[in-house]
Amino acid sequence: MSQELGRLEDLPQDYRDDLKALNLVPLWPSLRAVLPPRVPTRATLATHWPYASLKPLLLKAGELTPIEKAERRVLVLANPGHGLENMKASPAMYLGMQLLLPGEWAPSHRHTPNAVRMIVEGEGAYTTVDGEKCPMSRGDLILTPTGLWHEHGHDGKDPVVWLDVLDLPLVYYMEASYHVDGARQTVKQGSGDRAWTRAGVVPTTMFHRSDKRYPMLRYPWVDTRAALVAMAANEPDLDCVQVTYVNPETGDDAENILGFYALMLKPGQTLSLPARSPSQVFHLIEGAVDVAVLDKTFPLVEADTCCTPGYEAVTLKNRSAEEPAFVFIADESPLHRKLGVYETR
Numbered sequence: 001m002s003q004e005l006g007r008l009e010d011l012p013q014d015y016r017d018d019l020k021a022l023n024l025v026p027l028w029p030s031l032r033a034v035l036p037p038r039v040p041t042r043a044t045l046a047t048h049w050p051y052a053s054l055k056p057l058l059l060k061a062g063e064l065t066p067i068e069k070a071e072r073r074v075l076v077l078a079n080p081g082h083g084l085e086n087m088k089a090s091p092a093m094y095l096g097m098q099l100l101l102p103g104e105w106a107p108s109h110r111h112t113p114n115a116v117r118m119i120v121e122g123e124g125a126y127t128t129v130d131g132e133k134c135p136m137s138r139g140d141l142i143l144t145p146t147g148l149w150h151e152h153g154h155d156g157k158d159p160v161v162w163l164d165v166l167d168l169p170l171v172y173y174m175e176a177s178y179h180v181d182g183a184r185q186t187v188k189q190g191s192g193d194r195a196w197t198r199a200g201v202v203p204t205t206m207f208h209r210s211d212k213r214y215p216m217l218r219y220p221w222v223d224t225r226a227a228l229v230a231m232a233a234n235e236p237d238l239d240c241v242q243v244t245y246v247n248p249e250t251g252d253d254a255e256n257i258l259g260f261y262a263l264m265l266k267p268g269q270t271l272s273l274p275a276r277s278p279s280q281v282f283h284l285i286e287g288a289v290d291v292a293v294l295d296k297t298f299p300l301v302e303a304d305t306c307c308t309p310g311y312e313a314v315t316l317k318n319r320s321a322e323e324p325a326f327v328f329i330a331d332e333s334p335l336h337r338k339l340g341v342y343e344t345r
């Protein structure tokens with residue numbers, strides 16, 4: 001039974017003043033707000049960022065602000081429900097579209113928030129993470145986990161754009177967000193995406209001593225896409241053709257706080273995802289997909305991004321009856337699971 005509770009105004013002013021002077025606050029006027037019945041209060045609004053409208057503004061930033069004046073030339077995909085200045089897509093997720101022009105250099109640094117990059121368009125750029133040079137191609141996922149040095153370079157001819165996904169809002173909220181600048185990294189031999197080329201056979205640990213917490217930093221899209229296509233062909237009745245980006249040594253989520261997935265929708269398929277506690281981000285790599293949540297439907301075209309609040313069912317519909325569609329998903333599941341608040345309804 002939810003009963004009307006006393007309001008702040010019900011208390012005598014002198015009593016309220018005495019509380020305030022001692023940094024004390026009565027709970028009961030705020031109890032229902034912080035513990036609402038059954039469903040949490042969510043500031044996250046379902047929001048769509050169409051790439052076609054964002055891209056000219058990102059290219060304009062390339063003219064207006066030289067890389068030296070930006071360090072990272074990024075337009076943040078901010079959720080209006082959280083206040084644009086707070087730079088959140090959801091409580092724990094930050095999204096940014098980053099532009100690197102041919103010949104530009106984004107210098108080495110490391111920071112406490114974890115990041116990944118989903119490459120949106122352009123060839124010839126690379127990011128060096130922990131000494132590993134990772135070429136960037138459309139659809140590739142590249143990790144820059146907490147504490148690892150990273151810098152971006154571009155030897156190609158055309159602008160390169162990628163989507164940054166960071167757990168910055170959470171780490172900032174924890175008062176644990178900071179960065180350190182560094183010198184240009186020396187590129188080391190070997191790359192994780194060559195060491196772990198096939199699921200099922202992994203380098204023998206006795207001979208392949210990986211003392212790395214993050215052994216695989218780059219997940220090439222050609223491999224991820226092929227895995228999804230093979231999965232769909234192997235199990236024609238499987239509804240949710242989805243893979244999780246994991247640490248290939250442990251099988252754990254690739255990073256600690258946010259989860260990353262790739263989903264294939266078969267031609268004409270409609271997929272209903274149950275209401276789950278974490279917020280989600282959908283980025284369309286290939287095809288044409290409607291994302292429906294609450295009273296909104298976002299008609300995603302390639303390179304579009306949208307986010308949905310937690311505790312709501314989401315329906316994905318492939319608008320093409322002929323071609324499959326491929327979606328990159330980021331969510332807050334690892335965080336919710338670690339905190340013990342993860343739910344499916």
Ligand code: GTQ
Pocket residue numbers: 072074095096098111115150164166
């Ligand atoms: O490329 O290192 O979108 O440090 C935000 C912070 C990108 C990056 C962002 C960053 C980076």
